[in-house]
Amino acid sequence: MLADFLLIAMNGLVWAMAIFLVASGLTLVFGILHILNFSHGGFVMIGAYLAYSIMNLGSGAVGIVAFLGLALACAVTVGAMGFVIDRVVFKRLKDVDDSYSLIATYAILLLSEGAVKTIWGPNFLSVYPPKGLGGAVFLGDFIMPAYALFVIGAGIAVFLVLDFWLQRTASGKIMKSVALDPWMASLLGININLIFTVAVVAGFALAGLAGGVLAPNQSLSPMMGGTYIIQAFGVIIVGGIGNVRGAFLAAILLGLIDAFGTVYVPSLPGVFFFVAVAVIILFRPQGLLSGVR
Template identity: 55%
Template sequence: MMTFADLALILFNGMAWAAATFLVAAGLTLIFGILHILNFAHGGFFMIGAYIAFTLLQLAGVGGVPLWLYLVVALASGMAVAVLGVLADLAIFRRLRGVEDAYVLIATYALLLVCDGAVKLIWGLNFMSVPTPDELGGAVFLGDAIMPEFALFVVACGLLAFIGLDLLMERTTFGKLIWAVAMDSWMAKLLGIRVGRVLMITVVIAFGLAGLAGGLLAANQSLSPSLAGVFLLQAFGVIIVGGMGSIRGAAIAAVMLGLIESFGTVFLPDYPGILFFVALAAVLLIRPQGLMGRAQVA
């Protein structure tokens, strides 16, 4: 019989999964959900962000890792990957605008392979790890349920990422420019909007969010060249279920799929991830545009 502690732990694990996945999906929502660029390299730049965080912490040479340093390193990782986003936009994404999706898919997958090769060349094939910040090494007890403090930190970061991205897209002038370009770039250009600049800044923000997610989640992962694919499939699933272009839909989908995944881990341990794919298929069959998909950008 399931106890309160068991249920609390399942719900908490689901929220932690949702927050971590949304952190990765945040940048992908901009570049895939709104601008319709199938960026399979997103996971590669998430991985690079995690490795940059590892290197910066190694260079700091401190015994423990205070939380403030961990946050500064995560922000620095995001900024470094954002710079790579500028280069990727100039060299690749700018050339892909207006071409068929198949070519975009091939190009971004090739970029993912480049990221994978660069990580192997610079950091090697060995597994590496980032220490948990000193202030987040403990746990919070809710009755008999044990909740790691770092997981609570991830949940808080996911919530802040949602609030920030939602405010950017719904409450700022630049967010309205992004929507205008996404809905009709030709008309936006006629209205005087510098479409190329808006697209480039959007790509840079998306890459920066990928690097930031890598830095924030580095202590929660074993760093290896296979890290690129750890969250990518889940992130795409969140965007598809939430609805193309909907930040709020992606957040709702992350929570829904996280809880489904958490219950599946408990009740179907021999079939890891099976309920995630069942839920994904069910949503696509019942509501192909996603939970909160916008018809004008679908």
């Protein structure tokens, strides 16, 4: 009974951290640029496909250290794509209405799906978990896949690093001040264009990292981008859009609600997430935490 309970809670946490990995970059970019980046899921997908290709250069399964290196390589590559997209697209979206950024990033999502299909084909692919993480951890009756624990760890690590950056470092504090009042920040001599670029590149790099880390989590297909993006939207809005701490809390809350709902009310799979999002926003339209944190 206790093992059951623990299993469901841990499953909720795995989901939560997987979605947080995706949502962190999304909420960062929104916090600074006020662009709701529809294509974010597309770049998570590209990160995952890159991980697949890098792994297949070798013999398939790699060790944990190599896997982390590979995820970082995905982050760097997708971050570089972010730099290009910032130059070509996002820079031009500043003078137009907010909603135009929706259609522009939706277009980029379509382009990323098309690109993935052209390069990797339409077939389903699958990536092995790193060596040493293929099995499970046993604790009496309780079983947890090692890779699932790794996803939880990765989510927490990314949260701690981001939080430390934004709260404790000078560059992070500058980011926050730009998010609050770009005009005032520019008066104070801050190069806000540089800050915008840094935010976009960091956001895309987080997408690439999420893709690399989550590549073994589920099957890969050109539709993968759309699967993650709506859940990530729910998480960042419940957390308070632009707020990294909020997204972290919201992911955990929604993950637990969804996990217990799914197991204990089996006749309604997939409903709990949306009910929870709708109810929470009704009572706290600005989200759990507001402002950039």
